[in-house]
Amino acid sequence: MNAATTKTWKLKALIAASAGACLLAVASPAAAQAAWPDKPVVMVVPYSAGGPTDVVARMLAVPMGKSLGQTVVVENTVGAGGTIAPTRVAKAAPNGYTILIHHMGMATAPALYKKLNYDPLKDFEYIGQVMDVPMTLLSRKDFPANNFKELLAYVKANKDKVSLANAGVGAVSQLCGMLFAHQIGVQLTTVPYKGAGPALNDLMGGQVDLLCDQTTQTAPVIKDGQRVKVFGVTTPKRLSSMPDIPTLDEQGLKGFDVKVWHGVYAPKGTPPAVIEKLNVALRVALQDENVKKRFAELSTEAVPMEKVTPEALRTHLAAEIEKWGKVIKAAGVQAD
Missing domain, CATH: 3.40.190.150 (Bordetella uptake gene, domain 1)
Structure with missing residues (x-):
C-alpha cells in the first residue's frame, strides 16, 4: 500500500467514525425518550x-x-x-x-x-x-330553611347573619359561593378555610351555615342524609346518581352552571x-x-x-x- 492509498484509507476511516459519532449523538435523545420513564x-x-x-x-x-x-x-x-x-x-x-x-x-x-x-x-x-x-349547595342540618324557596327568603332577610364557608381564596367553593351571592343580589359573610375538608367538617358541626362544594367531597354526606341539608345541584341537568335533588337553575337561578x-x-x-x-x-x-x-x-x-x-x-x-x-x-x- 503506497503513501497516497494509505492517506485515502485513513481519511475514509475518519469520515466513517465521525458519521458514526453524529448518528449516536442524534440517536441518544430519542433513545432516552424511548426509555422514559425510568423512575417515579x-x-x-x-x-x-x-x-x-x-x-x-x-x-x-x-x-x-x-x-x-x-x-x-x-x-x-x-x-x-x-x-x-x-x-x-x-x-x-x-x-x-x-x-x-x-x-x-x-x-x-x-x-x-x-x-x-x-x-x-x-x-x-x-x-x-x-x-x-358537579357542585351542590348545602347547609348545616339545623338551618331554618327546608327548601330552596325558604333558603332564599331566609338569606335575604338575614344576610348579615348568614355565613358562607369556602375552602380558601381561589377554591372552587369560593367561586361557587361568590356566583350564588351575586345572582341572588346579596353580600354574605364568607368564612375561608384551609381546604374543603375542614369547611365541610365545620358545616356538619354547625359552626357555619352554607357551603357550595364538589360532589367528590359532598356526595357521601348527602347520601347518608343525617348531617347536612341539600338545596340543589349547580349543573343545568339533574344528576343521575341523585335524581331527587333539583338544579338551582330549575328553582329560579336561571343559567346557574358551575362544574x-x-x-x-x-x-x-x-x-x-x-x-x-x-x-x-x-x-x-x-x-x-x-x-x-x-x-x-x-x-x-x-x-x-x-x-x-x-x-x-x-x-x-x-x-x-x-x-x-x-x-x-x-x-x-x-x-x-
Missing part, C-alpha cells in the same frame, strides 16, 4: 390531602402508574390559594417527571391574583382534561414523546373500571375521550380564563 413520576396537587382534587389524583395515580411502568407519586403542595403548586411545576425540569393536576383554579388565578409567578397559557404543556365535577373541571399539565418544553406517553396513561386511567366505579360513587364521570387531549385542554383553559375573569372582576374580588 410526581403528580403535584395544589390542595390538602383528602380534598376533592387530591381524591381525584389518587384515583388516577395507580392506573397511570401501571400504564407507565413506574409509580406515580401524589404530592400535596399547598398554599397561596393553590398557586404554589403550579409555580413549582412551571419551574420544574421539563422531563415529564413532575406533572400537575389542577381544577378550574388554573383559569381563575389570573383574575384573582395581582401577581402570579406563572402564566397558565405560556408556562405549561397540556396533557388532557380529566372530569367535570369543576380538572386538567393535567407538565412544564413547558417537556418533549412531545413524553407528553404523548402521559396522555396515553391518562386515557388508560380514565377508562379503568375501578376509576369509573369510584367516579360514579362520587356523582361524577370522566369527560369524553375527545376532550382528553392537549389541544382540548388548552382551548378549554383559554375560554375559562375569559369567562371567570369577567365574573371575578364584576364581583370586585382580588387577592394579593
Whole structure:
C-alpha cells in the first residue's frame, strides 16, 4: 500500500467514525425518550390531602402508574390559594417527571391574583382534561330553611347573619359561593378555610351555615342524609346518581352552571414523546373500571375521550380564563 492509498484509507476511516459519532449523538435523545420513564413520576396537587382534587389524583395515580411502568407519586403542595403548586411545576425540569393536576383554579388565578409567578397559557404543556365535577349547595342540618324557596327568603332577610364557608381564596367553593351571592343580589359573610375538608367538617358541626362544594367531597354526606341539608345541584341537568335533588337553575337561578373541571399539565418544553406517553396513561386511567366505579360513587364521570387531549385542554383553559375573569372582576374580588 503506497503513501497516497494509505492517506485515502485513513481519511475514509475518519469520515466513517465521525458519521458514526453524529448518528449516536442524534440517536441518544430519542433513545432516552424511548426509555422514559425510568423512575417515579410526581403528580403535584395544589390542595390538602383528602380534598376533592387530591381524591381525584389518587384515583388516577395507580392506573397511570401501571400504564407507565413506574409509580406515580401524589404530592400535596399547598398554599397561596393553590398557586404554589403550579409555580413549582412551571419551574420544574421539563422531563415529564413532575406533572400537575389542577381544577378550574388554573383559569381563575389570573383574575384573582395581582401577581402570579406563572402564566397558565405560556408556562405549561397540556396533557388532557380529566372530569367535570358537579357542585351542590348545602347547609348545616339545623338551618331554618327546608327548601330552596325558604333558603332564599331566609338569606335575604338575614344576610348579615348568614355565613358562607369556602375552602380558601381561589377554591372552587369560593367561586361557587361568590356566583350564588351575586345572582341572588346579596353580600354574605364568607368564612375561608384551609381546604374543603375542614369547611365541610365545620358545616356538619354547625359552626357555619352554607357551603357550595364538589360532589367528590359532598356526595357521601348527602347520601347518608343525617348531617347536612341539600338545596340543589349547580349543573343545568339533574344528576343521575341523585335524581331527587333539583338544579338551582330549575328553582329560579336561571343559567346557574358551575362544574369543576380538572386538567393535567407538565412544564413547558417537556418533549412531545413524553407528553404523548402521559396522555396515553391518562386515557388508560380514565377508562379503568375501578376509576369509573369510584367516579360514579362520587356523582361524577370522566369527560369524553375527545376532550382528553392537549389541544382540548388548552382551548378549554383559554375560554375559562375569559369567562371567570369577567365574573371575578364584576364581583370586585382580588387577592394579593
